[in-house]
Amino acid sequence: MSEWKAICQVSDIPTLGARRVQRAAGPQVALFRTADDRVFALLDRCPHKAGQLSQGLVHGTAVTCPLHGWNIALDTGRAHAPDEGATPAFSVKVDNGTVYLDNQELTSLAIDPVDSGCGGACVCSH
Ligand code: FES
Numbered sequence: 001m002s003e004w005k006a007i008c009q010v011s012d013i014p015t016l017g018a019r020r021v022q023r024a025a026g027p028q029v030a031l032f033r034t035a036d037d038r039v040f041a042l043l044d045r046c047p048h049k050a051g052q053l054s055q056g057l058v059h060g061t062a063v064t065c066p067l068h069g070w071n072i073a074l075d076t077g078r079a080h081a082p083d084e085g086a087t088p089a090f091s092v093k094v095d096n097g098t099v100y101l102d103n104q105e106l107t108s109l110a111i112d113p114v115d116s117g118c119g120g121a122c123v124c125s126h
Helices: 103-108
Strands: 004-009 018-021 029-033 039-043 057-059 062-064 071-073 092-095 098-102
Touching: 004 103, 039 092, 098 103
Parallel strands: none
Antiparallel strands: 004 098, 018 029, 029 039, 057 062, 062 071, 092 098
């Protein structure tokens, strides 16, 4: 059963922007807010070369990485074709304007950078 951890208010995330969430261990998580106030969470690491997705542009339900322009789906973390790869997506719950993340995922998902989606096969910094 999920143990939800309150992170912030939806209004704390800029519309079409992102807010970073620090974890006790592992790379940070990025919360994204769409134009229609939906919230998604991805590891803040592009599956291409580890760009910070939180610095990218949100459009529809995707974010464009600021480094080389890959488009990453906010719901799955998958790169839009023809690019390939994925960054881990985190479960999000919004209740009465408060954004929650799954505490178990925060403490265990993609703690080891090798799990960040590239499988260690890319040329990113880890
Ligand atoms: S690091 Fe994101 S597109 Fe290259």
